[in-house]
Amino acid sequence: MKTALKKQLDSMTDDEIKSILRRDYLRRLTRYRMSDNFYRKKYNMDFNRFEKAITEWEAVVSINPNSSEGLHALGRIMLWKGNPEEAISLFEEVQKREPFPGRGVRLPMGRAYLFAGKPQKALTIFKDIAIGHKEDIEVLIDIIACHSELGQLDEARAQAAEVMSIKPDFTITDFTKKIRYQDPSYEKKYNELLRKAGLD
Secondary structure, X not given: OHHHHHHHHHOOOXXXXXXXXXXXXXXXXXXXXXXXXXXXXXXXXXXXXXXXXXXXXXXXXXXXXOOHHHHHHHHHHHHHHOOHHHHHXXXXXXXXXXXXXXXXXXXXXXXXXXXOOOHHHHHHHHHHHHHHOOOOHHHHHHHHHHHHHOOXXXXXXXXXXXXXXXXXXXXXXXXXXXXXXXXXXXXXXXXXXXXXXXXX
């Protein structure tokens, strides 16, 4: 395996290797929303370079408008930056190209709808994901948030009880740390909605 990887790396140009590293950085940052300081230490990258990565993904999409990967990456970035409506537009373009998108596309899409003030649409997406991911805590928490936003507190509390049965040590703080976004209003919204359902 190591020999095969070495041969592959040896055959690649410096620009190709740098491109892969940038894409990996972008994927990790948009997926985990870790701090800029963490990535500066680990990958010698900061938000200025991150903004460059955004430009590069935009270039990918301009060259190949049918690039699902590029549209998805930009959608996650827009959501992370606090532009849910723009994220929705990008995720919908991905869905046109991929009629059966996986959890990785649908989960941020549902969150974009939730943060854009469309909790019913978000709830439909999250419930659909939950069919194949019955004990996925992130999905279940998003369902709770939607029920709370819709004023369906009985449903929200029932779902909260299920979450605690699956993960007794669940805390809102741990959850919001894991899904941290640049826009602080997202974390505040999650706190309010989940506390309504009786979670701490």
